[in-house]
Amino acid sequence: MSLVEKIDLQRVPQHIAIIMDGNGRWAKERNLDRSQGHRKGLDVVHEITNDAADLGVKYLTLYAFSTENWNRPQAEVDALMALVVFGIERETPGMIENGVRLSVIGDTSRMPADVQKRLQKCIEDTAGGTRITLNLALSYSARWEITHAAQQLACEVAQGKLKPEEIDDTIFASRLTTAQLPDPDLLIRTGGELRISNFLLWQLSYAELYFTSEYWPDFNKESLCQAIIDYQSRERRYGKTSEQVTTNEKA
Ligand code: IPE
Ligand code: IPE
Ligand code: MG
Secondary structure, X not given: OOOHHHOOHHHOOOEEEEEOOOHHHHHHHOOOOHHHHHHHHHHHHHHHHHHHHHHOOOEXXXXXXXXXXXXXXXXXXXXXXXXXXXXXXXXXXXXXXXXXXXEEEOOHHHOOHHHHHHHHHHHHHOOOOOOEEEEEEEEEOHHHXXXXXXXXXXXXXXXXXXXXXXXXXXXXXXXXXXXXXOOOOEEEEOXXXXXXXOOOOOOOOOOEEEEOOOOHHHOOHHHHHHHHHHHHOOOOOOXXXXXXXXXXXXX
């Protein structure tokens, strides 16, 4: 039985978020430059987006560049920005053809103007895609996002548009960059580290977490299937008892 056949297609996670880690170590093990690890990682983004769409995943959020990644050596930052443009230009026609819609979360105003422009054009060109939303986290960090939302809410209160007591978790979530997306059901981190690294701190509240030591450039459809199979073996209780959850399922 293949791994794909072991997946219950009725219970595929609607939204998968991935911390794509390990490009640098993958390259180092091969005596390559770190940028070549990122370049290979881009090909994996292409494959995994299509694999996820084929399996019925509707939203795929990929952590591509964190706020903290701005502190890397300038040459690596420049190579990553160039790779975003290269990737967008290469992928846009296929995305349109395959119904892949692009969205971006993060403080993109920090990115070079040409990168911002290219991303914006791809967002517009792919706006009609309904098969899967590919959501790229670029210049993103959860603390930036949450403080930004708090600032916005404070302004609305100061302008009299909102009362402090009206702020509840639905209103707060609607001021986050992910307002249009459901929360991730499954978080995958490749590369072996067991941490969140400032990713989607609000949205991951009830996500199932899956860590693999595989480096992102080695991640493939089998790896994705394995993560989904593991996810499907979990019981999502949201604070309730196991009995309550199984009774609800039957009801
Ligand atoms: C993840 O791979 C990609 C980005 C953070 C841009 P890394 O570049 O962090 O790879 P490692 O963790 O050094 O192996
Ligand atoms: C997390 O990876 C960010 C991305 C994958 C874009 P890092 O390699 O930057 O995370 P740390 O530094 O190991 O926590
Ligand atoms: Mg890393």
